[in-house]
Structures are given as C-alpha cells and as structure tokens.
Amino acid sequence: MESNLTKVEQHTLQKNISNNRLEIYHDIKKEKNPKGKSSISPQARAFLEQVFRKKQSLNSKEKEEVAKKCGITPLQVRVWVCSMKNQA
Structure with a gap:
C-alpha cells in the first residue's frame, strides 16, 4: 500500500503514535496501586x-x-x- 506522505511525515506520524501508546501505558500504570493491581473503588x-x-x-x-x-x-x-x- 503506497502512502502519499513524505518520509518525514511518516516518521513524525509513527513517532506520535508511539508517544500516544506510551502515554496510555503510563495512564494505566497510574491507575494501579503499588502492588500492581487495579484498584476498585x-x-x-x-x-x-x-x-x-x-x-x-x-x-x-x-x-x-x-x-x-x-x-x-x-x-x-x-x-x-x-x-x-x-x-x-
């Protein structure tokens, strides 16, 4: 599948996707208690x-x-x- 994006645009897009995944991962980690278990209110x-x-x-x-x-x-x-x- 060909892309209409330049190599720089593709690289930037991949970097943004990677950063978003990392942010989501850290958000999930913040929700967990010190033992690594998700807390239930x-x-x-x-x-x-x-x-x-x-x-x-x-x-x-x-x-x-x-x-x-x-x-x-x-x-x-x-x-x-x-x-x-x-x-x-």
Whole structure:
C-alpha cells in the first residue's frame, strides 16, 4: 500500500503514535496501586458484593452491565467474582 506522505511525515506520524501508546501505558500504570493491581473503588466493591450475594454466576451481558455501573471492565468483574468464589 503506497502512502502519499513524505518520509518525514511518516516518521513524525509513527513517532506520535508511539508517544500516544506510551502515554496510555503510563495512564494505566497510574491507575494501579503499588502492588500492581487495579484498584476498585469502595462504592464499586459494595455494589459487586451486593450483586454477588444475589447471584454468584454472571453471564457476559450481566458482567458488562455490572462493569458499567462500577466504572470497571467486564474482565475486572469476572476476576473479582472468581476471587470471591475461591474465598467462599
């Protein structure tokens, strides 16, 4: 695939993309606690506990809904639920 960009423009674009990836990486790292785990707010944890008391297994749609309400990812919901099952 040919590009209409000059070599300098291509280099600048690649550098900007790389810098953006680095910024995103650092933003994600800032969100993690010192142990390297993503933190879940106390409000989100309380909601997760409430949901878990009612239902110990969630389907994909339920995980997405819970994640949206908690401000976390569906993967974090899945991991949290698995951890709770293992603790029980």
